[in-house]
Amino acid sequence: MDEQKVKFSIVVSGAPYGSQSASTAYQFCASALLAGHEISGVFFYQEGVLNASQLVSPATDEINLPDFWAALAVQYNFPLEVCVSASLRRGVVDPQEAQQLSLEQFNLKAPFVLSGLGQLAELSARCDRLVQF
Amino acid sequence: MTEKKVGIINRCLPHGSAQGRESLDLTLAMSAFNESLSLFFINDGVYQLLDGHSPEETLQKHYQPLFKMLEMYDVENIYVCEASLKQRSLSSKMLLIDVTLLDKQGLQQKFALQDQLLSF
Numbered sequence: 001m002d003e004q005k006v007k008f009s010i011v012v013s014g015a016p017y018g019s020q021s022a023s024t025a026y027q028f029c030a031s032a033l034l035a036g037h038e039i040s041g042v043f044f045y046q047e048g049v050l051n052a053s054q055l056v057s058p059a060t061d062e063i064n065l066p067d068f069w070a071a072l073a074v075q076y077n078f079p080l081e082v083c084v085s086a087s088l089r090r091g092v093v094d095p096q097e098a099q100q101l102s103l104e105q106f107n108l109k110a111p112f113v114l115s116g117l118g119q120l121a122e123l124s125a126r127c128d129r130l131v132q133f
Numbered sequence: 134m135t136e137k138k139v140g141i142i143n144r145c146l147p148h149g150s151a152q153g154r155e156s157l158d159l160t161l162a163m164s165a166f167n168e169s170l171s172l173f174f175i176n177d178g179v180y181q182l183l184d185g186h187s188p189e190e191t192l193q194k195h196y197q198p199l200f201k202m203l204e205m206y207d208v209e210n211i212y213v214c215e216a217s218l219k220q221r222s223l224s225s226k227m228l229l230i231d232v233t234l235l236d237k238q239g240l241q242q243k244f245a246l247q248d249q250l251l252s253f
Contacts (some may be wrong), residue, residue: 011251046155086155117162124139124167130249 008032009040009127011120012048016065017058022051025133026068033076040127041079042069043120044112049087052080054109066109073111081123084114138169140247143178148193153181156253157199164206171210171243172203174232179217184229200230212243 010029014021029039044051056066073080088097091107094114098106108114124130141160145152164170174182181197188195203211215234218224225234235243244250 121163121166132251
């Protein structure tokens with residue numbers, strides 16, 4: 001019997017450092033993909049939006065979770081969607097928003113993209129399982 | 134494809150963290166795409182619906198008036214844990230919107246009906 005392939009959508013609510021939420025979410029995604037399942041997309045909400053900052057700079061003997069997310073998403077070709085309103089409140093900004101808000105800097109890491117909560121509704125609708133971390 | 138039933142659980146006090154506000158933001162946004170949302174308020178989450186807060190005094194946003202938008206957005210399944218209210222000497226009359234009170238068994242039944250749960 002074929003093992004059933006499951007389509008997961010993931011919600012990450014925790015920062016890359018300071019709580020285990022995002023690391024567990026990353027490990028879950030990596031394991032699910034290795035086991036042959038599919039990740040429809042990862043939605044970063046609340047403190048989770050900080051995973052999308054290219055300024056995250058941990059010590060060299062520690063893991064850089066934003067780098068890990070970026071590499072996994074590129075390798076398996078799934079989107080990293082970041083809630084725009086939660087991001088702007090926490091200082092995660094892409095070039096367009098920076099220009100619109102007359103900010104001198106932006107810091108959104110590629111391939112993360114800012115998107116709305118409607119994108120979460122979309123991810124929720126087209127998955128078999130929605131898992132929140 | 135039938136629409137997924139999504140349950141949104143609120144467990145936290147309203148102003149000590151952004152949990153409640155971000156849960157409500159998510160609910161209002163998702164309601165535009167999904168008409169099968171249910172809201173649950175349990176434990177300290179019931180305080181979010183208690184009328185008469187003035188969080189501006191602690192530099193927090195007064196997001197509670199937004200709960201009144203739920204009706205306009207057709208989010209009608211709003212469930213509150215009766216025991217959580219009782220433990221805090223609250224009654225449904227003190228809440229700012231109409232809700233359905235449920236006991237533990239009623240909550241379990243409603244949870245079991247959901248396809249997806251998000252918790253805040």
